[in-house]
Amino acid sequence: MSFDAEAIDPVDRYVGERIRAERMAAGLTQTQLGAAVGVTFQQIQKYERGVNRVSASTLARAAKALGVPVIRLFPDLDPPTGGQKVLIGDIEGGVALTDCYAAMSPKQRTLLLEIARQFAGTAKAG
Structure with missing residues (x-):
């Protein structure tokens, strides 16, 4: 090569x-x-x-x-593991979503994460 x-x-x-x-x-x-x-x-x-x-x-x-x-x-030069995806640049809206997430309170992040898990079908049995 x-x-x-x-x-x-x-x-x-x-x-x-x-x-x-x-x-x-x-x-x-x-x-x-x-x-x-x-x-x-x-x-x-x-x-x-x-x-x-x-x-x-x-x-x-x-x-x-x-x-x-x-x-x-x-x-991200290291391969993603455990189902991780690189949001920044690879997924439309990833930058905006990351910015919004960073601006949230810890409680808001927890709630949003639970909603996202419900949408993705990966909610933890509770």
Whole structure:
């Protein structure tokens, strides 16, 4: 198997897709994110398509401007276990659902989790 230096690396593509999703969720334009990060909107376009790799310092600035932890922009490189699914980016609405869940009180989380288990058919016998 040979390495194609011109091919877009799947991780670079994923990071770009996450930047785009978080930018859109934050209601920012490419120009606004570019200004916050210190690059042009054209550069943001290239990052979002995975054409250009994002340096660590630029990624950190982008995460800060988007109000998310840097890890949220990376794929889960470890295979999911125990039926876990990666919500962020892999399932439509995953980012919004995760944000809402994080904003809830512990009691609200417990109630929502029980409702979700009922919908999924995985409710614990009680």
